[in-house]
Amino acid sequence: MADVTKRIGLSLGADICWPIAFTEILKRLDLAIPVGMNKVRFHVERLTIDPFDVREPKRYDLVIDRLTHWYHVRREWIKKAVIMDDVYVFNNPWAVQSMEKLTTYAGMIRLGFPIPKTWLVPPHSYEPVADLEYTLNTYARLFDLGSIGKKLGYPIFMKPYDGGGWRAVTKLDDESALREAYDQSGKLVMTLQAAVHPFDRFVRCIGLGPQTHVVLYDPKAPLHDRYTMARDFMTAEERSLVDGMTLVINAFFGWDFNSCELLHKAGTWHPIDFANPCP
Numbered sequence: 303m304a305d306v307t308k309r310i311g312l313s314l315g316a317d318i319c320w321p322i323a324f325t326e327i328l329k330r331l332d333l334a335i336p337v338g339m340n341k342v343r344f345h346v347e348r349l350t351i352d353p354f355d356v357r358e359p360k361r362y363d364l365v366i367d368r369l370t371h372w373y374h375v376r377r378e379w380i381k382k383a384v385i386m387d388d389v390y391v392f393n394n395p396w397a398v399q400s401m402e403k404l405t406t407y408a409g410m411i412r413l414g415f416p417i418p419k420t421w422l423v424p425p426h427s428y429e430p431v432a433d434l435e436y437t438l439n440t441y442a443r444l445f446d447l448g449s450i451g452k453k454l455g456y457p458i459f460m461k462p463y464d465g466g467g468w469r470a471v472t473k474l475d476d477e478s479a480l481r482e483a484y485d486q487s488g489k490l491v492m493t494l495q496a497a498v499h500p501f502d503r504f505v506r507c508i509g510l511g512p513q514t515h516v517v518l519y520d521p522k523a524p525l526h527d528r529y530t531m532a533r534d535f536m537t538a539e540e541r542s543l544v545d546g547m548t549l550v551i552n553a554f555f556g557w558d559f560n561s562c563e564l565l566h567k568a569g570t571w572h573p574i575d576f577a578n579p580c581p
Contacts, residue, residue, distance in 0.1 A: 316369075393558050462493070503535060514544075516545070555579075562576040
Protein backbone atom coordinates (compact mmCIF):
# COMPACT_ATOMS: atom_id res chain seq x y z
CA MET A 303 0.00 0.00 0.00
CA ALA A 304 1.20 3.50 -0.82
CA ASP A 305 1.20 6.18 1.88
CA VAL A 306 -0.92 9.22 0.99
CA THR A 307 -0.84 12.29 3.23
CA LYS A 308 -3.92 14.51 3.47
CA ARG A 309 -3.16 18.03 4.64
CA ILE A 310 -5.49 19.79 7.09
CA GLY A 311 -5.22 23.56 7.46
CA LEU A 312 -6.41 25.37 10.59
CA SER A 313 -7.60 28.92 9.96
CA LEU A 314 -7.38 30.62 13.35
CA GLY A 315 -7.74 33.89 15.19
CA ALA A 316 -6.75 34.33 18.82
CA ASP A 317 -7.33 30.63 19.52
CA ILE A 318 -4.98 28.97 21.99
CA CYS A 319 -6.29 25.72 23.45
CA TRP A 320 -8.25 23.86 20.79
CA PRO A 321 -5.70 23.92 17.94
CA ILE A 322 -3.04 22.60 20.32
CA ALA A 323 -5.42 19.85 21.47
CA PHE A 324 -6.53 19.02 17.92
CA THR A 325 -2.96 18.72 16.65
CA GLU A 326 -1.85 16.64 19.63
CA ILE A 327 -4.81 14.26 19.34
CA LEU A 328 -4.04 13.59 15.67
CA LYS A 329 -0.38 13.10 16.54
CA ARG A 330 -1.18 10.55 19.25
CA LEU A 331 -3.71 8.71 17.09
CA ASP A 332 -1.12 8.41 14.32
CA LEU A 333 -3.89 7.47 11.91
CA ALA A 334 -3.16 5.29 8.91
CA ILE A 335 -6.52 4.56 7.32
CA PRO A 336 -6.69 2.04 4.44
CA VAL A 337 -8.59 3.56 1.52
CA GLY A 338 -8.53 1.45 -1.63
CA MET A 339 -4.91 0.71 -2.46
CA ASN A 340 -3.59 3.53 -0.26
CA LYS A 341 -2.90 4.15 3.40
CA VAL A 342 -4.09 7.67 4.28
CA ARG A 343 -2.23 9.70 6.89
CA PHE A 344 -2.81 13.28 8.06
CA HIS A 345 -0.70 16.39 8.50
CA VAL A 346 -1.95 19.51 10.31
CA GLU A 347 -0.65 23.06 10.01
CA ARG A 348 -1.90 26.59 10.64
CA LEU A 349 -2.82 28.94 7.82
CA THR A 350 -0.89 32.20 7.65
CA ILE A 351 -1.89 35.64 6.41
CA ASP A 352 0.35 36.57 3.49
CA PRO A 353 0.22 37.42 -0.22
CA PHE A 354 -0.90 34.61 -2.51
CA ASP A 355 -1.00 33.82 -6.20
CA VAL A 356 -4.57 33.04 -7.25
CA ARG A 357 -3.19 30.24 -9.45
CA GLU A 358 -0.94 28.74 -6.78
CA PRO A 359 -1.09 24.93 -6.43
CA LYS A 360 -3.40 23.32 -3.91
CA ARG A 361 -1.95 23.37 -0.39
CA TYR A 362 -4.64 21.63 1.67
CA ASP A 363 -7.32 18.98 1.28
CA LEU A 364 -9.42 20.27 4.17
CA VAL A 365 -9.56 23.59 6.01
CA ILE A 366 -11.15 23.97 9.43
CA ASP A 367 -12.14 27.61 9.57
CA ARG A 368 -12.44 29.30 12.94
CA LEU A 369 -12.48 33.05 12.23
CA THR A 370 -11.70 33.55 8.55
CA HIS A 371 -14.72 35.81 7.96
CA TRP A 372 -13.05 38.43 10.20
CA TYR A 373 -9.78 38.40 8.20
CA HIS A 374 -10.41 39.31 4.59
CA VAL A 375 -7.14 38.11 3.05
CA ARG A 376 -7.51 34.62 4.46
CA ARG A 377 -11.24 34.57 3.73
CA GLU A 378 -10.62 35.29 0.05
CA TRP A 379 -7.85 32.67 -0.09
CA ILE A 380 -10.26 30.07 1.28
CA LYS A 381 -12.97 31.00 -1.23
CA LYS A 382 -10.42 30.82 -4.04
CA ALA A 383 -9.27 27.39 -2.79
CA VAL A 384 -12.84 26.08 -2.79
CA ILE A 385 -13.53 27.34 -6.33
CA MET A 386 -10.23 26.44 -7.97
CA ASP A 387 -8.88 23.53 -5.94
CA ASP A 388 -11.95 21.70 -4.56
CA VAL A 389 -10.77 22.22 -0.98
CA TYR A 390 -13.48 21.31 1.53
CA VAL A 391 -13.99 23.90 4.27
CA PHE A 392 -15.74 23.73 7.63
CA ASN A 393 -17.77 26.03 7.42
CA ASN A 394 -18.82 27.13 3.95
CA PRO A 395 -17.26 30.63 3.74
CA TRP A 396 -20.13 32.07 1.69
CA ALA A 397 -22.73 30.89 4.21
CA VAL A 398 -20.73 32.35 7.09
CA GLN A 399 -20.17 35.65 5.29
CA SER A 400 -23.77 36.18 4.18
CA MET A 401 -25.84 34.80 7.07
CA GLU A 402 -25.70 37.49 9.72
CA LYS A 403 -27.61 37.32 12.99
CA LEU A 404 -30.60 39.18 11.59
CA THR A 405 -30.74 36.82 8.60
CA THR A 406 -30.81 33.82 10.89
CA TYR A 407 -33.63 35.31 12.96
CA ALA A 408 -35.66 35.75 9.79
CA GLY A 409 -35.00 32.21 8.63
CA MET A 410 -36.02 30.60 11.89
CA ILE A 411 -39.08 32.84 12.33
CA ARG A 412 -40.15 31.59 8.90
CA LEU A 413 -39.80 28.02 10.17
CA GLY A 414 -41.89 28.77 13.25
CA PHE A 415 -39.20 28.85 15.95
CA PRO A 416 -40.12 30.91 19.08
CA ILE A 417 -37.70 33.76 18.40
CA PRO A 418 -38.23 36.79 20.68
CA LYS A 419 -39.66 39.94 19.08
CA THR A 420 -36.85 41.64 17.18
CA TRP A 421 -36.41 44.99 15.44
CA LEU A 422 -33.55 46.43 13.40
CA VAL A 423 -32.85 50.16 13.65
CA PRO A 424 -30.71 52.39 11.41
CA PRO A 425 -27.30 53.34 12.84
CA HIS A 426 -26.94 56.46 14.95
CA SER A 427 -24.25 57.80 12.58
CA TYR A 428 -22.73 56.92 9.22
CA GLU A 429 -19.39 56.76 7.49
CA PRO A 430 -19.01 59.89 5.32
CA VAL A 431 -19.30 58.34 1.86
CA ALA A 432 -20.27 59.85 -1.48
CA ASP A 433 -24.00 60.50 -1.95
CA LEU A 434 -24.74 59.81 1.72
CA GLU A 435 -26.37 63.18 2.39
CA TYR A 436 -28.65 62.93 -0.66
CA THR A 437 -29.62 59.34 0.16
CA LEU A 438 -30.48 60.09 3.78
CA ASN A 439 -32.32 63.31 2.95
CA THR A 440 -34.38 61.47 0.35
CA TYR A 441 -35.09 58.15 2.00
CA ALA A 442 -34.24 58.15 5.71
CA ARG A 443 -37.23 58.67 7.97
CA LEU A 444 -37.32 59.99 11.51
CA PHE A 445 -38.47 57.35 13.96
CA ASP A 446 -39.50 57.20 17.60
CA LEU A 447 -37.07 54.93 19.44
CA GLY A 448 -39.21 55.04 22.57
CA SER A 449 -42.22 53.75 20.63
CA ILE A 450 -40.22 50.75 19.44
CA GLY A 451 -39.14 50.08 23.00
CA LYS A 452 -42.77 50.07 24.16
CA LYS A 453 -43.73 47.61 21.42
CA LEU A 454 -40.95 45.25 22.47
CA GLY A 455 -41.43 45.66 26.22
CA TYR A 456 -38.60 45.94 28.72
CA PRO A 457 -36.05 44.63 29.36
CA ILE A 458 -34.55 44.75 25.86
CA PHE A 459 -31.21 43.60 24.51
CA MET A 460 -29.44 45.83 22.01
CA LYS A 461 -26.82 44.03 19.95
CA PRO A 462 -25.19 44.39 16.52
CA TYR A 463 -27.01 42.72 13.65
CA ASP A 464 -23.77 40.89 12.82
CA GLY A 465 -20.61 39.58 14.43
CA GLY A 466 -20.24 37.78 17.72
CA GLY A 467 -18.19 37.46 20.87
CA TRP A 468 -20.70 39.43 22.97
CA ARG A 469 -19.54 42.59 21.20
CA ALA A 470 -21.57 45.69 22.15
CA VAL A 471 -24.40 43.68 23.75
CA THR A 472 -26.36 45.81 26.22
CA LYS A 473 -29.30 44.99 28.50
CA LEU A 474 -31.73 47.92 28.68
CA ASP A 475 -34.33 48.21 31.42
CA ASP A 476 -36.18 51.37 30.39
CA GLU A 477 -36.54 54.02 27.69
CA SER A 478 -33.86 56.25 29.16
CA ALA A 479 -31.31 53.43 28.99
CA LEU A 480 -32.43 52.60 25.44
CA ARG A 481 -31.92 56.16 24.22
CA GLU A 482 -28.55 56.47 25.94
CA ALA A 483 -27.30 53.18 24.49
CA TYR A 484 -28.47 54.13 21.00
CA ASP A 485 -26.76 57.52 21.25
CA GLN A 486 -23.51 55.73 22.11
CA SER A 487 -23.80 53.01 19.46
CA GLY A 488 -22.02 55.05 16.80
CA LYS A 489 -21.96 53.50 13.34
CA LEU A 490 -23.07 50.03 14.41
CA VAL A 491 -26.30 48.74 12.90
CA MET A 492 -28.21 47.39 15.88
CA THR A 493 -31.03 45.00 16.59
CA LEU A 494 -33.39 45.44 19.51
CA GLN A 495 -34.69 42.17 20.90
CA ALA A 496 -37.21 41.54 23.66
CA ALA A 497 -35.55 39.80 26.58
CA VAL A 498 -36.65 36.32 27.59
CA HIS A 499 -37.12 37.36 31.20
CA PRO A 500 -37.07 35.90 33.71
CA PHE A 501 -35.51 32.68 32.40
CA ASP A 502 -34.58 29.67 34.50
CA ARG A 503 -31.97 28.05 32.23
CA PHE A 504 -29.51 29.25 29.60
CA VAL A 505 -27.96 26.54 27.43
CA ARG A 506 -25.61 26.43 24.50
CA CYS A 507 -26.00 23.49 22.14
CA ILE A 508 -22.94 22.83 20.00
CA GLY A 509 -23.63 20.95 16.78
CA LEU A 510 -20.84 19.26 14.82
CA GLY A 511 -22.19 17.36 11.85
CA PRO A 512 -24.89 15.04 13.26
CA GLN A 513 -23.49 15.23 16.81
CA THR A 514 -24.60 17.64 19.52
CA HIS A 515 -23.45 18.57 23.00
CA VAL A 516 -25.52 20.74 25.34
CA VAL A 517 -23.88 22.81 28.08
CA LEU A 518 -25.53 24.79 30.85
CA TYR A 519 -24.19 28.29 30.27
CA ASP A 520 -23.57 31.06 32.81
CA PRO A 521 -23.32 34.41 30.98
CA LYS A 522 -22.43 36.29 34.18
CA ALA A 523 -19.34 34.20 34.93
CA PRO A 524 -15.83 35.09 33.73
CA LEU A 525 -15.29 34.01 30.14
CA HIS A 526 -13.37 30.82 31.04
CA ASP A 527 -16.10 29.69 33.47
CA ARG A 528 -19.22 30.25 31.37
CA TYR A 529 -19.38 26.63 30.27
CA THR A 530 -20.48 24.99 33.52
CA MET A 531 -19.87 21.37 34.52
CA ALA A 532 -23.52 20.84 35.47
CA ARG A 533 -25.32 17.64 34.46
CA ASP A 534 -28.93 16.46 34.41
CA PHE A 535 -30.34 19.96 33.86
CA MET A 536 -32.72 18.91 31.07
CA THR A 537 -35.31 16.22 30.57
CA ALA A 538 -34.90 13.76 27.70
CA GLU A 539 -37.73 15.50 25.84
CA GLU A 540 -36.08 18.91 26.27
CA ARG A 541 -32.75 17.56 25.09
CA SER A 542 -34.36 16.07 21.99
CA LEU A 543 -36.04 19.40 21.19
CA VAL A 544 -32.87 21.47 21.66
CA ASP A 545 -30.80 18.99 19.63
CA GLY A 546 -33.38 19.08 16.86
CA MET A 547 -33.51 22.88 16.75
CA THR A 548 -29.73 23.08 16.49
CA LEU A 549 -29.51 20.51 13.69
CA VAL A 550 -32.33 22.19 11.75
CA ILE A 551 -30.53 25.55 12.00
CA ASN A 552 -27.27 24.01 10.80
CA ALA A 553 -28.97 22.22 7.91
CA PHE A 554 -30.91 25.35 6.91
CA PHE A 555 -27.77 27.48 6.62
CA GLY A 556 -25.43 24.73 5.41
CA TRP A 557 -23.10 24.85 8.41
CA ASP A 558 -21.00 21.85 9.44
CA PHE A 559 -20.64 23.19 12.97
CA ASN A 560 -22.36 25.92 14.94
CA SER A 561 -23.68 26.70 18.40
CA CYS A 562 -27.21 27.66 19.38
CA GLU A 563 -27.96 29.63 22.54
CA LEU A 564 -31.39 29.10 24.06
CA LEU A 565 -33.22 30.47 27.08
CA HIS A 566 -35.96 28.52 28.88
CA LYS A 567 -39.02 30.30 30.20
CA ALA A 568 -42.44 28.91 31.15
CA GLY A 569 -42.00 25.63 29.30
CA THR A 570 -40.60 27.10 26.06
CA TRP A 571 -37.03 27.07 24.76
CA HIS A 572 -36.34 30.34 22.92
CA PRO A 573 -33.36 30.42 20.52
CA ILE A 574 -31.74 33.85 20.95
CA ASP A 575 -28.35 33.58 19.22
CA PHE A 576 -27.50 30.91 16.69
CA ALA A 577 -25.37 32.56 14.00
CA ASN A 578 -22.23 31.14 15.61
CA PRO A 579 -20.55 29.04 12.92
CA CYS A 580 -17.23 29.42 14.74
CA PRO A 581 -18.09 28.18 18.26
